[in-house]
Amino acid sequence: MTMAKWRWTHRIVGFALSTGMALAVLPAVDPRSAASxxxxxxxxxVKIDNFAFTPQTLTVRVGTEITWLNGDDIPHTVVSEDKTxxxxxxxxxxxxxxxxxxPGTYTYFCSIHPKMTGKLVVE
Amino acid sequence: xxxxxxxxxxxxxxxxxxxxxxxxxxxxxxGVAFDLAARRMxxxxxxxxxxxxxxxxxxxxxxxVVTGIAAWQWQLAGQKLKGLLALHLAxxxxxxxxxWLVAWIRFRxxxxxxxxxxxxxxxxxxxxxxxxxxxxxxxxxxxxxxxxA
Numbered sequence: 001m002t003m004a005k006w007r008w009t010h011r012i013v014g015f016a017l018s019t020g021m022a023l024a025v026l027p028a029v030d031p032r033s034a035a036s037x038x039x040x041x042x043x044x045x046v047k048i049d050n051f052a053f054t055p056q057t058l059t060v061r062v063g064t065e066i067t068w069l070n071g072d073d074i075p076h077t078v079v080s081e082d083k084t085x086x087x088x089x090x091x092x093x094x095x096x097x098x099x100x101x102x103p104g105t106y107t108y109f110c111s112i113h114p115k116m117t118g119k120l121v122v123e
Numbered sequence: 124x125x126x127x128x129x130x131x132x133x134x135x136x137x138x139x140x141x142x143x144x145x146x147x148x149x150x151x152x153x154g155v156a157f158d159l160a161a162r163r164m165x166x167x168x169x170x171x172x173x174x175x176x177x178x179x180x181x182x183x184x185x186x187x188v189v190t191g192i193a194a195w196q197w198q199l200a201g202q203k204l205k206g207l208l209a210l211h212l213a214x215x216x217x218x219x220x221x222x223w224l225v226a227w228i229r230f231r232x233x234x235x236x237x238x239x240x241x242x243x244x245x246x247x248x249x250x251x252x253x254x255x256x257x258x259x260x261x262x263x264x265x266x267x268x269x270x271x272a
Contacts, residue, residue, distance in 0.1 A: 051267055074265060075208055077199065089199055091206045111198040113267055 045069060046118065048076050048090070048110075053118035060100055061123055068096045076116065080108040140190035141266055147187055148259050150180035151222055155248045162245065170240075174229055177248075181226035184219045191215055207265055214258040221251035 042064040047054045049071040060066060068078045070090040078087040078096050084106055087096035100122040110116040154176030161169035195201060195212070204212055225248055232240060 074267065075206060086200065088202045089204070089206075089208055112265065 043067065047071055048078075048116075051113060051116055053108075053116060056117075057119040057121065059121040059123060062100060062103055064100050064122070066098050066100060066120065068098075070094050075112060076110045077112055078108055078118075079111045080106045080120075082106065140187065140194045141262070143183070143187045143190055144259070144262060146183040147180045147222060148255055150176050150183060151225075151255055152252055154180060155252050158240075158245065158248060162240070174233060177222075177226050177229050181223050184222050188215070188219050207261060211258065211261040211265055214254060214261060218251070218255045218258045221247070221254055225251055 042061060044058055044060050044064050044066045046058055046066060046068045048068055051072065051074075053068070058066065068087065068090070070076050070092060073092055075089040075091050077089055078085065078098075080086065084102075085098040085108070089112065090096055100120070103122045106120040106122070108118050108120060154173045157169045157173035157176060160166070161173055191212075195204070195208075199208075225244070228244055228247070232244075
């Protein structure tokens with residue numbers, strides 16, 4: 001193989017490798033790629049502990065299944081202000097799950113302890 | 124929010140039950156304390172004070188029960204209760220019935236001096252005080268007041 005041919009081969013292989021790597025990384029960078037996820041495939045959790053929702057603000061993508069887990073010894077509820085979701089009274093270690101199917105910002109609270117508030121942002 | 128604005132107080136984002144419940148508890152326990160003191164010291168004035176406290180407690184039970192049931196229906200959408208909430212409801216109903224029973228017996232015997240009141244009445248008052256205290260303790264636990272920081 002001549003020197004010129006070797007350089008061309010090197011350039012073609014280099015271009016192919018960088019293009020392949022760029023294509024492989026792209027879906028992880030582009031947030032719109034989540035739109036193709038089946039509903040409920042992504043999951044998120046909000047812990048209820050010591051009279052607080054943690055995290056206080058949760059941002060998820062459409063189709064995410066959010067679970068609230070009551071870690072307190074006292075019953076709590078999860079009620080969105082616009083009544084999109086409403087749990088029953090959750091005793092210790094009980095869960096409530098909501099599938100975020102519509103984008104929007106949902107502020108919610110515990111109807112037994114209205115000082116307990118949280119925010120769910122669905123993008 | 125202005126705490127002295129009547130609209131803010133009535134429509135506050137908390138159950139009025141937790142505010143009103145303190146009245147029958149305080150009135151009833153004070154009534155029992157006065158009855159015990161009247162029996163021990165044989166002072167008619169204390170017996171009269173006990174009588175009016177117990178009667179007032181019975182009256183204040185009404186808005187307390189109404190707001191408690193309203194909180195259950197509105198805040199929890201009337202769902203079937205279990206655990207602490209169910210226990211609090213059961214003990215709350217028992218407390219209300221016992222306070223009314225004590226007040227009714229006391230009302231019927233209002234002419235009798237405190238020293239001649241039947242012994243069972245004092246036992247009933249003490250039993251009611253215990254049930255009321257237990258109900259209040261659970262209520263405080265549910266509201267988060269009794270939870271250690």
